[in-house]
Amino acid sequence: MTDATDRPAPPTRRAALTGLAAATALTGLPGGARSQPAPAPPAAAELPPRSLTAAPAKARLRPAPALDSEIWAFDGATPGPALRIRQGETLRLDLVNNTTAPLALHWHGLRGEAAMDGVGGFSQPAIAPGERFTYRLKPPDSGTILYRPLVLNGAAEPAARGLSGLLVVEEKDPPPVDLDLPVLVMDWLLGDDNALQPFAAESPAAAAAGRLGSWITVNGAAPPQRVPVAPGARVRLRLANACNARIMRLRFDGIKAVVIAVDGQPTESFEPVRSQLPFAPGTRYDLLVDMPTEAGATAIVTALVGSGVPLVRLVTEGAARPASTAPMALKANPTLPAAVRLQDAVRPQIVIEGGAKLGADLKLDMAGVDSARPWRLNGGVGDAAGKPLFSVKRGTPIVLAIDNRTAFLQPLHVHGHCFRLLHPLDDGWEPYFLDTVQIPDGKRLHIAFIAENPGRWLISSTVLERFDRGLWTWFEVT
Numbered sequence: 001m002t003d004a005t006d007r008p009a010p011p012t013r014r015a016a017l018t019g020l021a022a023a024t025a026l027t028g029l030p031g032g033a034r035s036q037p038a039p040a041p042p043a044a045a046e047l048p049p050r051s052l053t054a055a056p057a058k059a060r061l062r063p064a065p066a067l068d069s070e071i072w073a074f075d076g077a078t079p080g081p082a083l084r085i086r087q088g089e090t091l092r093l094d095l096v097n098n099t100t101a102p103l104a105l106h107w108h109g110l111r112g113e114a115a116m117d118g119v120g121g122f123s124q125p126a127i128a129p130g131e132r133f134t135y136r137l138k139p140p141d142s143g144t145i146l147y148r149p150l151v152l153n154g155a156a157e158p159a160a161r162g163l164s165g166l167l168v169v170e171e172k173d174p175p176p177v178d179l180d181l182p183v184l185v186m187d188w189l190l191g192d193d194n195a196l197q198p199f200a201a202e203s204p205a206a207a208a209a210g211r212l213g214s215w216i217t218v219n220g221a222a223p224p225q226r227v228p229v230a231p232g233a234r235v236r237l238r239l240a241n242a243c244n245a246r247i248m249r250l251r252f253d254g255i256k257a258v259v260i261a262v263d264g265q266p267t268e269s270f271e272p273v274r275s276q277l278p279f280a281p282g283t284r285y286d287l288l289v290d291m292p293t294e295a296g297a298t299a300i301v302t303a304l305v306g307s308g309v310p311l312v313r314l315v316t317e318g319a320a321r322p323a324s325t326a327p328m329a330l331k332a333n334p335t336l337p338a339a340v341r342l343q344d345a346v347r348p349q350i351v352i353e354g355g356a357k358l359g360a361d362l363k364l365d366m367a368g369v370d371s372a373r374p375w376r377l378n379g380g381v382g383d384a385a386g387k388p389l390f391s392v393k394r395g396t397p398i399v400l401a402i403d404n405r406t407a408f409l410q411p412l413h414v415h416g417h418c419f420r421l422l423h424p425l426d427d428g429w430e431p432y433f434l435d436t437v438q439i440p441d442g443k444r445l446h447i448a449f450i451a452e453n454p455g456r457w458l459i460s461s462t463v464l465e466r467f468d469r470g471l472w473t474w475f476e477v478t
Contacts, residue, residue, distance in 0.1 A: 046090040049134075052080065054163055055098035061188055061215060063222045069194045071162035072099050078220045079184045079242065080147070080165030087172050090138040095127060101158050102126035106150035107167060108282050108413065108462075109264040109435050110139055114455025117415055120151030122384050122458065122474070141333055142171040143264025144182075144238045144284045152384065156244055156464035157199045160189065160211055162220075164242040175260070175288065176326050178233035183225070183312055185279075185303065187213025187243045208355045208374045209408065210245025210463040216309050224300070224310035231320035232293045237301070237312070240284045245463045247280045247409055247438075248303050254292075255299035255314070258328045261286035265418055266330035267432035276304070280411035282436045282462035288328045291316050336418065336433060340448045342426060345397040348390045350459070350473065351378055352439075355406045373469055375406075375461075381470025382460075389459065391476040392451050399426070399448045400459075404439040410471075411438045415457040419449035436462055451477045 057073035060066060074080025085091050097103045104120030104127060116135055120126030127133045139145070145167040149158035166182050189197045189211055206212075218225045229235060237257075239250065252275045259277070260269050263284055277285060289299060291314060299314040354375040373381055378389075392398070399422070404410045413436045420429035421437060426446060439445050460472035 045086075045088060046092065047085060049092040049094060051094040051096055053096040053098055054103055054158075057162075059162070059220060061190065061217055061220075061222065062194060067194045069188070069190065069196060071196065072158060073162050074165055078162035078164075079186065080163070082165065082182045083147075083167045084170060085139070085167070086170050087139065087142040090136065091167075093135045093137065094132055095135065096132045097127045097129055099158065100129050102128055102151050102154055103149050103158060103163075104133070104151050105135065105147050106415075107135075107137065108146040108148065109143060109284065109418075110137065110145050110167070111141060111416055111418065111453055112137055112139060114416060114453070114457065117455075117457070118147075118150060119415070119458055120154070122152055123456070126151045126154070137167075139167075139169045140335060141264065142169045143261060144168055144240060144286055145264055146240050146242060146282060146284060148242055150460075150467075152382070153468050156211060156468045159242070159464050160199070160213075160244050161196065162186070166238065166240055168238065171330065173331065175236070175328070175330065176234070176324065177236045177288070178321065179227070179229055180236045180238070181227065181312075182219070182238045182240070183301070184219055184240050184242050185216065185311060186220075187216045187246045189213045190215050204374075207465060207469060210465040212245050213243065216246075216303060216305065216311075218311045224313040226313045226315060228315050228317040229291055230318050231291060231295050231297065231316040232323050233291045233316070233321050234324045234326075235289045235291065235314060237287045237289060238284070239279070239287065239301070241279050241281050243281050245281065245465060246305070247411065248305050250277045250279045250311075251275055251302045251304055251308075253300045253302060254297065255289045257287045257289050259285055259287050260328065260330045262432045263418065263435045265336065265433040266333055269329045278438060279303070280409070280436065280438050280462060281464070282411060282413050286330075289314070290324065293320050293323065295320075333433075337450050340397045340399075340420060340429070340450060342397065342399055342448060345399040345448065346390055346392055347399045347401065348475075349378075349401040349403065350389070350412075351403045351405060352376070352410055352471070353379075353405045355408055375466055375469055375471040377471055377473055382458075382472035382474070384474070388456070388476045389473045391478065394452055394454055394477050396451045396477075397448065398451050399446055401444060401446050402437070402439050403444040404441060407441050409438055409440055411436055411462045412459055413462050414447070414449070414459050416453040416455065417449050417451070417457065419447040422446040422448055451475070453477060
């Protein structure tokens with residue numbers, strides 16, 4: 001069970017944020033020069049269409065001499081390619097499904113059109129094996145977006161087989177860096193023969209807790225990923241958790257890491273409390289790191305799983321660079337509301353119940369738990385044909401109470417919107433935006449947002465085995 005403190009902690013009101021406690025090729029720059037702001041693309045720029053094919057593949061997930069594992073991949077690689085576009089551009093992506101399961105791609109953190117949200121069986125028909133579907137995406141915001149399968153009652157297996165990737169929407173005026181490094185973390189349930197363990201025989205405990213892997217990869221390879229950088233270099237890390245169920249914390253050693261975006265949205269820059277950040281499935285962070293000026297220095301990003309798993313090892317090599325004097329910050333997103341009128345808000349409620357209990361021996365007790373439908377949300381499970389949690393006109397402020405009456409931390413994602421985490425007395429909110437919130441076991445939190453994106457939208461568990469078993473609901477904006 002995860003530490004119940006794994007959620008963003010309230011900052012002081014008198015100072016900047018000081019903490020938060022709540023794929024992919026390296027992108028180097030020619031000649032080692034820092035990136036410079038490029039001219040903004042035309043508002044209606046549409047990129048040439050490209051395709052993305054999901055199909056069986058092989059990958060060496062453990063170090064040699066381990067055998068390759070049979071997985072599913074996008075364009076033959078896991079994670080899929082890091083798709084990069086500029087803010088204001090439109091991406092047309094033709095998804096070809098050459099797997100044996102229905103697919104759809106959800107763009108986790110994209111405030112786009114409801115028809116392009118990528119939830120099979122809800123926002124679009126699932127893409128049958130052998131078929132294709134064209135996504136037309138025009139992200140209104142810059143940021144780091146996770147793409148992975150999301151089909152009602154069928155999301156967990158395609159994701160656990162390796163289908164995920166990042167969409168990077170670059171700012172029109174990006175901060176100058178020497179290296180922009182996507183870091184996609186996945187875990188895999190592998191046997192001693194490196195084969196993926198069966199899906200049809202998921203245990204009742206896995207149905208409740210989610211499929212926890214036995215091996216973690218970083219950008220599709222065994223950790224840690226060693227990245228040589230020049231002494232004094234400034235590095236942008238784009239960290240994303242694409243695990244099915246692995247909820248962890250990250251620790252930063254040997255560096256001062258500065259968070260500049262949470263869940264893709266710019267935030268007032270801050271250093272993580274105790275150099276740690278909570279990291280649930282679906283969560284993304286953008287950080288800036290200034291490397292030491294001496295050669296041979298090491299900076300490590302570690303996942304606090306077991307005794308610790310080093311994910312990324314930045315090592316200074318070669319000639320030193322002049323230290324950057326540019327601000328370690330992003331410009332605020334002007335399209336997000338500065339305030340939410342709480343006094344005018346519609347106030348729906350989510351109550352999460354069910355799941356296993358922890359026995360005295362700290363093992364899961366599944367007695368009396370329905371393994372097919374172990375979770376209940378407001379007394380039932382997600383139903384696309386049922387009544388929405390709420391239906392409101394565009395521009396309506398929402399304050400959503402989420403009451404977690406289970407023995408598990410529950411990460412929930414609000415589709416098509418981003419929100420504020422309210423203070424316990426509803427007397428203010430944290431000075432950052434989220435699209436995924438972690439509700440500690442036995443706790444109740446409130447989030448606030450303006451329902452401004454027309455369409456039907458999910459509120460869904462980011463633990464995909466829980467999502468497949470109905471831990472989601474939906475709302476409507478007219």
